[in-house]
Amino acid sequence: MVDDAEFDLIIVGGGLVGASLACSLATSKLRIAVVEAVPFRSEQQPSFDDRTVALAYSSCRILETMGLWSKMDIVDGCDIKTIHISDRGHFGFARLHASDAGLQALGYVIPTRTLGAALLAGMSNAENITIFCPASVESVVMHDDSTEVVIEEAGQHRTIGARLLVAADGVHSTIREKIGITYRQRMYQQTAIVTNIETELPHQQVAYERFMPTGPLALLPMDKERCAVIWSNPADRVDEMLAWDDETFLAALQHAFGDRLGKFGKIGRRVSYPLALTEVEETIKPRLVLIGNAAHTVHPVAGQGFNLGLRDVATLAEEIVEAQRGNKDFGALDVLQRYQQRRRRDTQAVSRFTDGLIRIFSNTLMPLLVLRNASLVVVDLFPGIKKMFIRRTSGLAGRLPRLARGLRL
Numbered sequence: 001m002v003d004d005a006e007f008d009l010i011i012v013g014g015g016l017v018g019a020s021l022a023c024s025l026a027t028s029k030l031r032i033a034v035v036e037a038v039p040f041r042s043e044q045q046p047s048f049d050d051r052t053v054a055l056a057y058s059s060c061r062i063l064e065t066m067g068l069w070s071k072m073d074i075v076d077g078c079d080i081k082t083i084h085i086s087d088r089g090h091f092g093f094a095r096l097h098a099s100d101a102g103l104q105a106l107g108y109v110i111p112t113r114t115l116g117a118a119l120l121a122g123m124s125n126a127e128n129i130t131i132f133c134p135a136s137v138e139s140v141v142m143h144d145d146s147t148e149v150v151i152e153e154a155g156q157h158r159t160i161g162a163r164l165l166v167a168a169d170g171v172h173s174t175i176r177e178k179i180g181i182t183y184r185q186r187m188y189q190q191t192a193i194v195t196n197i198e199t200e201l202p203h204q205q206v207a208y209e210r211f212m213p214t215g216p217l218a219l220l221p222m223d224k225e226r227c228a229v230i231w232s233n234p235a236d237r238v239d240e241m242l243a244w245d246d247e248t249f250l251a252a253l254q255h256a257f258g259d260r261l262g263k264f265g266k267i268g269r270r271v272s273y274p275l276a277l278t279e280v281e282e283t284i285k286p287r288l289v290l291i292g293n294a295a296h297t298v299h300p301v302a303g304q305g306f307n308l309g310l311r312d313v314a315t316l317a318e319e320i321v322e323a324q325r326g327n328k329d330f331g332a333l334d335v336l337q338r339y340q341q342r343r344r345r346d347t348q349a350v351s352r353f354t355d356g357l358i359r360i361f362s363n364t365l366m367p368l369l370v371l372r373n374a375s376l377v378v379v380d381l382f383p384g385i386k387k388m389f390i391r392r393t394s395g396l397a398g399r400l401p402r403l404a405r406g407l408r409l
Helices: 016-024 057-065 112-124 174-179 235-243 246-257 305-325 333-361 366-381 383-393
Strands: 002-006 009-012 032-035 052-056 078-080 082-087 093-097 107-111 129-132 135-142 147-153 156-162 164-167 183-199 206-211 217-221 226-234 264-267 271-280 288-290
Touching: 009 016, 009 147, 009 156, 016 032, 016 112, 016 305, 032 156, 052 057, 052 112, 052 305, 057 107, 057 305, 078 217, 082 366, 093 366, 093 383, 107 112, 112 129, 135 174, 147 164, 164 174, 174 288, 183 235, 206 246, 217 246, 226 235, 226 246, 235 271, 246 264, 271 333, 288 333, 305 333, 333 366, 366 383
Parallel strands: 002 156, 009 032, 009 164, 032 129, 082 206, 164 288
Antiparallel strands: 052 107, 078 107, 082 093, 135 147, 147 156, 183 226, 183 264, 183 271, 206 217, 217 226
């Protein structure tokens, strides 16, 4: 057993959400420990894999206010000027333009590894952040005024303590399991196939969301004539689709999307992820808070998952800093309840919004089919409704944390 170490804050999970929280507090006087099980820059580390992340406008502003945006070497990214939404084989469609809401862009698409590298550099360069990686959590003990976590690193065990423990360790949260927090999960019976393709025609900074009975298909603009692909399909078909050669897969993708971007060319590596809606019964306890996928998962339609987690980060960091300034205990239940109250409405709204889209657009009943297509036309024609829709998808609805408003903590 290695000597104990005391911190102010322990973050379990050094992926995109956990690392973002650490970086948001990098200039504070807090002593922060980050515990991550998977080595950084390894192929198994989600922060450095081949996926892309679609950052909403508010997320870009959070990262910019944190000082990270300017430090990212974005060579494969692209801003989103327009979102084109359609219902395959039917008359309804809607086009959302950044100018409709007075924005420079609706969001930005970057490789996950680019954001992960910037966050890792931010943590590594911060004097108040200690990283334990690869390290696993062996046990957690909660006290009235602190929490103790026993971790295993390089074959040695050590106990670290803090006033607050943050679980940012993903949908299969170890902390959530060890504390005994229950959750509800509903599998969508869909699996997302993620890859990237070259297109014959320029994407012109347009993101496409095409709904089909089998699940939504999104094409997101990247550098030059290249797009990221997130294609949801029935779970029982995905193994077969992944086994197809490139030509067969591209032909199926072309058939599903159409020829709006011309002929599809070179394709990248294909990976898959099962899709589920997860709702946690309790996101806080005294000395503990769950954020990101440890607290909630949503369908990737409309690209809300990481953006929801980043707003968790911005709100929690704000509450911690405000409590510290007021000489309050930021791990106390009243502070965490204020955080939970602020986040509840946004989390529920996004969960219902994404789940509702999947339910509505996967239903083949004729009255509902006509209604949803008419609704798309209404969104396309009425500026007020369009602006409201953009504010929701861009993370600008409701009360925004300081970082999302461009204000430092």
